[in-house]
Amino acid sequence: MNLSRISRNKSAAWHKLTLTAAFAFALLPAAGTAAQAEEYDAQTQLQLTPLHVQISDQTMDVPGGLSTEGDSYVGLAFLSKQLGLKTSWDEATRTVTVSSDSKTMKMKNQSTTYDMNGHSFYSSKPPVIIEGTTYLPLRFLLEQMGYSIGYSTADKLISIQPVKENVWKLVNVTVNDQQADGITIQYPQIEGSANAEASARINEFLKAEVAKYQTAANDLLKETKSSVTPDMPELRFSFDVNYTVTYNQQNKLSLHFDTYQYTGGAHGMYDMASHTFDLSTGEELTLKQAALNDPNYKSIINEEIQKQIEEQDYTLLTPFVTINDDQRYYLKDNDIVVYFSLYEYTPYALGIPEFHIPVTSFKAQ
Helix, strand or coil: CCHHHHHHCHHHCCCCCCCCCCCCEECCCCCCCCCCCCECCCCCCEEECCEEEEECCEEEEECEEEECCCCEEEEHHHHHHCCCCEEEEECCCCEEEEECCCCEEEEECCECEEEECCEEEECCCCCEEECCEEEEEHHHHHHHCCEEEEEECCCCEEEEEECCECCCEEEEEECHHHHHHCEEEEEEEEECCCCHHHHHHHHHHHHHHHHHHHHHHHHHHHHHHHCCCCCCCCCCCEEEEEEEEEEEECCEEEEEEEEEEECCCCCCEEEEEEEEEECCCCEECCHHHHCCCCCCHHHHHHHHHHHHHHHHCCCCCCCCCCCCCCCCEEEECCEEEEECCCCCCCCHHHCEEEEEEEHHHCCCC
8 A cells, every 4th residue: 555645645645446458448346336326216227138158168058138338247156056155145135145164255236246155245246137037247256266268259159168266365354433434344254274374474464554544544534534624515525445466366465545535526446456365375466477577577568558559549647668677567367457547647537557467478587
């Protein structure tokens, strides 16, 4: 977490999480503030159409649909019949539950709030019920449940592969005593790791980061309250810290804290702060280490970013030249995802810029 950014410019310092597809700029609030609308107001429009899906070496067409945003939705029955996940629907609470041996995700019809093993978070993709059939966002849901999702544009084929995740679990911790003041904080802790010393080191690091967020949130709340005058409207304050796990394989853990701040005005500000750990040592990995210690890693990443900027014809506030020595990144599937803050290169409306670079682009040293 970069606290110096807060003190330098609080209006442009804190930004909210994005979960974007490769080579995309987007605003996808997977972790959001409690002030966000609980219910998804506008009916999500789905064009019902079979999805062409491959699971391992088996190809099939399954009931599904495409949203107006181009996201694939899959019928609930597919998850139990083809993937072996347990599914249920509670009519009284209008809640869908999808479970594996280690994970249970709960979601409500048309709600943007999800719950995974007690971890509450948000998504712009709610479940939808059409003519009595429940449809769920395929990529978002299955990546949360431990699957890797691919797509072949030429064949219009969605591939689904189970991921062999690390054998331990993440336990969600909520800082409840902050919620009354508009401050909500959640963070993960590792349990059941065979390497107790390394996991303890990671847990302490995450706790320390959360302590910094708590201090920053309370300082900002005091500052905001002190600036309120009798003629001003009622104070609206929100400071939310959540997290997203993006990689949990091959003895590595990659995640990012997702922060959102609102103190008034047209919109809030958001950001994410990523961390990637070696679970055998408990140490945080640098971008160079994640890039296989390739001595040319910066030039490889710079070239790929410039290529993607040109391909997508992005509008830049300032020309891109090079990544920083301490460039922020996280791991996702077989990619290194390099990202920048809002306003660092692009206008607010384009969201947080993310660039996916395959790990195979680098040569191990």
